[in-house]
Amino acid sequence: MSTDPRVEAVARVIGAYGTSEKVSAEFMGYATEALAAADAVDPLRRPGHVLEIRPTSYGIQHPPECRPHLLDCPLEMLMSEEEKAPALPGRYPAEVIDAELVLGPRIEES
Structure with a gap:
């Protein structure tokens, strides 16, 4: 699991568009990549x-x-x-x- 609390929240949103309510490792991966890309573009989004x-x-x-x-x-x-x-x-x-x-x-x- 990620230590960034945003990852699970984003994974849940991504998962809401799928058929399962469970947050899968695949959705966590998508969420991690999406947040990393957003953080790279806008440093004010970085946690901490x-x-x-x-x-x-x-x-x-x-x-x-x-x-x-x-x-x-x-x-x-x-x-x-x-x-x-x-x-x-x-x-x-x-x-x-x-x-x-x-x-x-x-x-x-x-």
Whole structure:
């Protein structure tokens, strides 16, 4: 199963056009491919946070589910307390796990 909650939701929609109500592996595959294609075209659709580290500042791209509560965002709170950049300038998938910043591999811009 995918860790992206959108995959099962899309698979259910795709499956609604078929004859089975059960979400099949085939539908999950279609959903994964469709979401990956959409995310590649529109980076704002990507799940999770993206931390943009600049030479003297930072920016956070929040996922849609976080946007109503930006001031309470654990990543925002952690970054506001940081005194130095946690990595070289660039864009990184980011999350907070056990009060620690966890960065994914740098996002290469195309």
